[in-house]
Amino acid sequence: MPRAGLDAAAVVAAGADLADEVGFAGLTMSMVAQRVGVRTPSLYKHVNGQEDLNRRIAALALGEAADAVGGAIQGYAGRDALAAAARAFRAFVLEHPGRYAATIGVEPSGPDDPMAAAGARLLGAFMAVLRGYEIGEADVDHALRLLRSLFHGFATLQSGGGFQWSADVDESFEWLIAFADRGLRTL
Amino acid sequence: MPRAGLDAAAVVAAGADLADEVGFAGLTMSMVAQRVGVRTPSLYKHVNGQEDLNRRIAALALGEAADAVGGAIQGYAGRDALAAAARAFRAFVLEHPGRYAATIGVEPSGPDDPMAAAGARLLGAFMAVLRGYEIGEADVDHALRLLRSLFHGFATLQSGGGFQWSADVDESFEWLIAFADRGLRTL
DNA sequence: AGCTTTTAGCTAATGCTCTTAGCCATGGAG
DNA sequence: CTCCATGGCTAAGAGCATTAGCTAAAAGCT
Numbered sequence A, B: 001m002p003r004a005g006l007d008a009a010a011v012v013a014a015g016a017d018l019a020d021e022v023g024f025a026g027l028t029m030s031m032v033a034q035r036v037g038v039r040t041p042s043l044y045k046h047v048n049g050q051e052d053l054n055r056r057i058a059a060l061a062l063g064e065a066a067d068a069v070g071g072a073i074q075g076y077a078g079r080d081a082l083a084a085a086a087r088a089f090r091a092f093v094l095e096h097p098g099r100y101a102a103t104i105g106v107e108p109s110g111p112d113d114p115m116a117a118a119g120a121r122l123l124g125a126f127m128a129v130l131r132g133y134e135i136g137e138a139d140v141d142h143a144l145r146l147l148r149s150l151f152h153g154f155a156t157l158q159s160g161g162g163f164q165w166s167a168d169v170d171e172s173f174e175w176l177i178a179f180a181d182r183g184l185r186t187l
Numbered sequence C: 001a002g003c004t005t006t007t008a009g010c011t012a013a014t015g016c017t018c019t020t021a022g023c024c025a026t027g028g029a030g
Numbered sequence D: 001c002t003c004c005a006t007g008g009c010t011a012a013g014a015g016c017a018t019t020a021g022c023t024a025a026a027a028g029c030t
Helices: A008-022 A029-036 A040-045 A049-072 A078-095 A097-102 A114-130 A137-159 A169-185 B008-022 B029-036 B040-045 B049-072 B078-095 B097-102 B114-130 B140-159 B169-185
Strands: none
Touching: A008 A029, A008 A049, A008 A097, A029 A040, A029 A049, A049 A078, A049 A097, A049 A114, A078 A097, A078 A114, A078 A137, A078 A169, A097 A137, A114 A137, A137 A169, A137 B140, A137 B169, A169 B140, A169 B169, B008 B029, B008 B049, B008 B097, B029 B040, B029 B049, B049 B078, B049 B097, B049 B114, B078 B097, B078 B114, B078 B140, B078 B169, B097 B140, B114 B140, B140 B169
């Protein structure tokens, strides 16, 4: 039996891809094993069970999202930065719904959890957007939570098929960016 | 063996309660059966499997949320109505995280799906809030999506433990209501 | 190179899950 | 009082995550 040359990163990557394909809730260890060409129990040599795999997928997703958003806002400020960040974030969630779903409801286990670092990076990118507005010290935390809620909410609702009716979703999203920009400029 | 006198509503109610207690992802048929005092296969006399149970829990949750929000805005308009709706919605999600989680990513199967009706009622309540603002025909759909995204996002993030650090969450929520109100008044 | 040790794969087995099939007693309809 | 639909049951099958224990491949050391 030739070795497959696996490592934890390869298992996590396969799990993340599968989550995007079949939905995070439908992800199973058997599927991951089949995808990487190995029997199911062999996965436990690289990953400590499903819970651990989920956390690692979440960390990967947060890191990728942070890269996407952080890269998108390079060289922009104010409204342009806000729009770039929002579009990059939504695009990431829509392209990787399974990965992103893995990040929901998972709290970092400790201070050295890679998930915490990745989450902090993503938060930092949104914080950078806010620096382009004149926001008082007391409001910055609230504004950050506003942006998170808004974009998280919109992206997950759309990703879950929550917007059924009539109006164009892209148009709504641009409208929403304009709304947030106006509000942030008049604090 | 005396009969338990079950019906579909009782099974769904038990499932919804359990979802709130152990989390929607952790809900199992065995647990529901044990809760209502019956062996697992007996549930299938009232409900067509887990998928069907999930849909029914979602319909129940949407109906309850619609009642809560609809009741809260009675007699209010404008900013008061917005605040009442927002607080009622968030309170519902925080008190019933499992129920609410059941509604995410589930699309109504057909036009006579009870879930569609319940969802429409909830949407109607938010629509009523918007009627207290002077919003052009072209903007009302976008504004509705804004409110949904904002409140859905905030409530699910808080419910999932997404707001870790420092600032007071209640304060952020009130800040967010004020932000939305200001934005809606200056369209 | 040759030997030793670690390790990445495997099979086998346990206990959980949902679900279907088929039986029987309850309880209401005529 | 009888009949029949139905809500409960047990038994069984398929799939899941996980653990234990084995073996061969690779890596490290002399």
